[in-house]
Amino acid sequence: MRALTKHFGKKTALDCATLEVADGERCVVLGASGAGKTTLLRLIAGLERQDSGSIAISGREVSGHAAPERATALVFSDGGLFPHLCVYENLAFALRLKRVRNADVRRQVGEIAQLLGIEPHLFRKVSVLSGGERQRVALGRALLRRCKLLLLDEPLAHLDPLLRDAVRASMLESLRTRKCAALYVTHDHEDAFSIADRVAILIDGRLVQCGDPQNVYDFPASVEVAAFVGSVPMNLFDYGAQIVGIRAENVELVDENPDVSGVVLERSFTGASWMLSVDTPRGLARVRVTGSKKPVCGARVGLRLPSSRIRRFDKQSGLAL
Secondary structure, eight states, X not given: OEEEEEEETTEEEEEEEOOOOOTTOEEEEEEOTTSSHHHHHHHHHTSSOOSEEEOEETTEEOTTSOGGGSSEEEEOTTOOXXXXXXXXXXXXXXXXXXXXXXXXXXXXXXXXXXXXTOGGGTTSBGGGXXXXXXXXXXXXXXXXXXXXXXXXXXXXXXXXXXXXXXXXHHHHHHHHHHTOEEEEEESOHHHHHHHOSEEEEEXXXXXEEEEOHHHHHHSOSBHHHHHHSSSSOOEEEEETTEEEEEOGGGOEEESSSOSEEEEEEEEEEOSSSEEEEEEEXXXXXXXXXXXXXXXXXXXXXXXXXXXXXXXXXETTTOBBO
């Protein structure tokens, strides 16, 4: 994509978005609801037409091409399957359109069904399958198209946590096996950082940062990225001309010589740790605590902000320093 822009009336859904996905790469676009994620996929798939900018797939400009002429496959959050057909016929649909021989259809459907763990359900109607099984079928149907680029629109959004883990594992294995480039959009931070080779942050239609997931998490390019990325956003404190940021897991509880002190307002158990909300003169601080030290609500605590873990941002522009 180069400078891709799309307006719906007065609303700018995408604002000059530029992004490249490499062969075999899993690129995840992470954004809140309404950020423009689905619009992005629909433009690439040819279901919408951009107002400006260009789209190329394998070096071929496709902006003026209809959806069937683009080498993409789109998987929706609801699967988008044919409910009156069995799993086998759903999977075979794209192959039959290409007039693949019946023997090859059976072989390819069997291979993808085994890879995704849906072989026992091949001759069941998709309407009786679980949510996780339907998503596996949708993914298998898309992979059988042998497309250049797989577009995934929050395919795990409606699954419970156990199913999400299972379907995510199947999806990653199938993408590795097929070596298919994938552009995956989601609002879920865990999905984004566990799936991505690269993660791109989309805020209000703007792609504001793209890179290695760990680097984006540790070194946000701006205050708005710092405040968005992570299941717990980065702590941000006003220090005059600068905004100082630090992750909750990097704040230390200390008894002497704290950088800032405060009172514990709330605490919650997250399984492997406790999360504290501490009221300080610099603002509210989130602190992730492991081990035996678990201050109760109302306790006064000292916090150390290790300089190596601090990120600094210009207060006026919001950009990282």
